[in-house]
Amino acid sequence: MTKEQYLQELRKFLQRLPESEQEEILADYDEHFRMGQAEGRSDAETAAALGSPMEIARNYYTQRAAAVSTPPVESEAAADDVNVLRSLIVLLALAAFNLILVLPLWLAGAGLVLGLLGAGIGLTFGGGAAITTSLAALIQGMAAASALSGVASGVGLAALGLIVLLLTFIVGRWFIQFTVRYLRWNADAIRR
């Protein structure tokens, strides 16, 4: 990822902050990239060390929500009230963030996994059906050559289907792990 791509993505995630704050934040990362360049670090290395722009953006949102709801307090009871209020505001900020930015991405991912699953199942069963009909035709006296080519194409289809299913399994597992980790992260942010 180049500096421009990284900053552009970060800007996209920071959109709900006031304009002036967005510019200040982006200037910090712009400086960071340029310092890295001066040291001979590639943009890709700097970007990888910084971590995902989405994660960074969320840091700004949660601490902003925390600042709004944490006036200086003396008594512990008042502090508890403020903590509840703070959690609530963090919850709302996260909810907005999740609905607007994360949910569409997540739905796209889920669609992809389901699509792969459907394709894998369809190919596997289609291949199986081709094999059985060809064998049935052979028994009923069809020419052996054409029946065999039917079986071969059936085996090919089924193999392709199994490969797609394997891919689905890998992608699906990764997707579920990501979802669980993301949800846990949210729970942590609220409980803080």
Added chain:
Amino acid sequence: MNIQLKKGVLELCVLSLLQAQDRYGYELVKTISENVAISEGTIYPLLRRLQNDGYVATYVIESQEGPPRKYYRLSPSGQQTLLQLIREWNGLVRGVTNILTREQEVEQHD
């Protein structure tokens, strides 16, 4: 490392690094990430919060090599917070060390 624990520790690290001298953002990020396993991106939001809370102030200095540098300076209230965080940190480390050594002794007796 646990997120909450890390957040508190990072604040302590940043304030402590600024006690000796003013530093620019990249320098802080480098020094901390060389010693503690973190994403470099977590430092800038923290710096911004410290600035909003009045613990640090910033100023920009032009540099001959590379871009202008935004420096961070510890404020008096940042200094106070640092002292309190150091006390809390030392107390925590002492307490945890106590528990860990006691548990080890118990294990050796078994």
